[in-house]
Amino acid sequence: MNDDIRPGEVACALPGAFDAGLYFIGRIRTPWARRADCPRRGDPDGPLCLVEIDARWRGALAGLETGGELQLLYFMHEARRDLVLQTPRGRAAPVGTFALRSPVRPNPIASSIVQLETIEGGTLGVRGLDCLDGTPLVDIKPWRPARARSKTDQP
């Protein structure tokens, strides 16, 4: 974790207790061992990454089919959580945390849309990720782009 504050950044005092808990349901294997190595955004033509589901949850993969898209939620466990204003690399001025998709946020949950290419037992092969090797997985959902995009596209 990096606790440096850059000019213009503002931290708040975090609450004394959490309001709810997360179960990690698996791990994501990627080629990126350090944060500086991660791409800034997932690339659908990027490397195949492996999503390893814990044995307890493997039965919940029933019904998934390769060739479609999934939404993955994962926990950016190395990010600090108390910045209200932050200055990402390459930005001149600080901006509100909720106007950014930075990992630094009160609940560091990332959401990515990936292509599902392989399913082998409890391991999914996907493209489109951007995260550190070993990132804890929080959820897998089918992705239906029409769902929230345009009423006229919906079935």
Place this chain on the structure above:
Amino acid sequence: MNDDIRPGEVACALPGAFDAGLYFIGRIRTPWARRADCPRRGDPDGPLCLVEIDARWRGALAGLETGGELQLLYFMHEARRDLVLQTPRGRAAPVGTFALRSPVRPNPIASSIVQLETIEGGTLGVRGLDCLDGTPLVDIKPWRPARARSKTDQP
């Protein structure tokens, strides 16, 4: 919470402890007081819903502008978390939890894309939600559809 199990549904034993914690950062006000009243999916032409941000996090709204889209993450606090196979209303056979966007999942975090219509102090007015009145808010992110959709659309 509804703990009934339908035919074909399979529950697992949940882990004995959580792996990480969530802070609720606000509440969502919608017209729907019971789960049965909620729409099955958010509608961009649906009613205006209010997203009330806790005072601690209001500064993190800096930089948001009306007229665009946001991704909201929220916690479906009434859903059970232990079903591996489930049979949603209207389905004949059970299917894996990760092949559904049902609220019933190990980490009941919903993700919706909404239209941001108003910002008044710490309250956002949005359209496109589907959740219960009082639902705890977990995150707000700008939504950039090109980001994960198609490489050629990216800047």
